[in-house]
Amino acid sequence: MNHPMVVGIDGSAHSSAAADWAAREAALRGVPLHLVHASPPLPGNAVPPPAADRLRHLGEQMLARTVADLGDRHPHLEMRGEQSDDSPATALLAAARTAGLLVVGTRGTGGFDALAVGSVALRMAMAAPCPVVLVPRQPAGAFGDGVPAARDVTQVVVGFDAHHPVSETADFAFSAAEARGAGLRVVMAWALPAESVSPRTPAVTEEDRATWEDQEVAQLSDALRAWREKYPRVTIRPDVVLLHPAEALLNASRGAQLLVVGRRTDPQAVDGRLGFVAHGVLHHARCPVAVVPHVD
Template sequence: MGQPVLAGVDGSGHSLAAAEWAAREAVLRDVPLYLVHAAPPLPGGEVPDQARETLRRVGERIVQGVIADLGARHPELRVRGEQSAGAPAEALLSRAAGAGLLVVGARGSGGFDGLAAGSVALRVAAAAGCPVVVVPGRRLGGFGNGTRPAGAVPPVVVGYDAHRPVAEVADFAFGAARRRGAVLRVVQAWVFPAEAVSPRTLFVTEEDRATWEDQEVLRLSDALRAPQERYPEVAVRADVVLLHPAQALLNSSRGAGLLVVGRGGGGRLGPVTHAVLHHAGCPVAVVPHGG
């Protein structure tokens, strides 16, 4: 049996959307879904037993309600839930070590409307040992966002750096596309080399730009050769764009079912990942790697 999918639930619309996405993913992977409800500690000193019991009952109702809802829509789903007395991010991170995927809503019940991605989502995306998917706060048809023709499968989009290719990111993106029968759109953003923007360069000709772009296209083609051999059934569309990486990914992910980005070591999210978590309209997968 494969590693389970783990999802955090707190009764908010964002967490319900995340639970639905996680259920579909668990069915696709043929693995169990584990739901975790964790309420942040109450402020102040010692919490009365009656208040603690009330919180426990509320959490139990939330978990059982989500289990019943998901079971009705996905009869083949294997799902169970549990409660944790710890803070939400820490509760999820402690359980993520044994999971194949952690799914959270962009914001929880305590989030601020002006923030696209809340503190729990950002914390687990930065620190989890397994891939994390952050789901926007609405039900998603066909794993994506927006309206699509009946039967259409939205593409999976991955941000890829052919200068420093990462196998973990490629395998996650190719695997997601294969499970869905989706096209994989590989986006490589590039900038002009240093000599093109030096004080000695008066202007960049169209011929120079085309030459540099051709080099990027060839580099990306070489970097994709190995994963394409591992996933020959996945149709790949490679896009090389002269644009800031965050903007390139946001543009490419419109109408996508999933956007995949990598996360290096150090337990921190880079500026590109921050940007897509706050502004992407589709679920975003953050894949940890050692590169």
């Protein structure tokens, strides 16, 4: 990835976590970091002009402090800040057109505390033309219940369908693992064949289940061969599980450093749409989640 990385900030704890994550990632990948803060004019006469100017000035100060703070911690990172008069979603989508990666916090300063993912973050995940990483307030192994992560926090996890492999999603996950020197856990969920249970065969034998699982494992091994050759330094951990894909990914990603999922895009559509799996993962994952767009 040679294009700059973009991160949206708004002064919230979630956006601070996103900025920290983005700075480390940009430094790791050797790309510039572009910080965007949106401060659109309020409609009508809701705020007198002097107060509106004051709000914009406060936003500019917050942006400058964030750039300075990240610059102190990453002195070799090329960085710039941008104050936009557009709405946050409009400003970030515009910046994403030339970005290699867009990073946002799962929530901003607005919304309700019970929301797992805010409206702007969801819009970015659905509509951004580049991969998007949504960063929670306590990323990578920080659990609200105080229980430490039980798994290797250097791990990258990716959802993979060996029957319909998606190059964009796989390449993003493999390159992320390679950049970190991390292992890659490739999760493929599968289901019993529809014809396996019927009025005449109400139960599935353990032998049949094992046979079907072996077939899925072989299919995954064959599908991964091209990426093993392309990324020989990445250690792969295949994980074939008889679960719903969202549940399988959430289980695998506990304590992981990054979870990668795909998103289908329609070139003719103005906006995108998240699939059920990606939507469920975004609302329940405890680690940063990368949503990678692809065209079928």
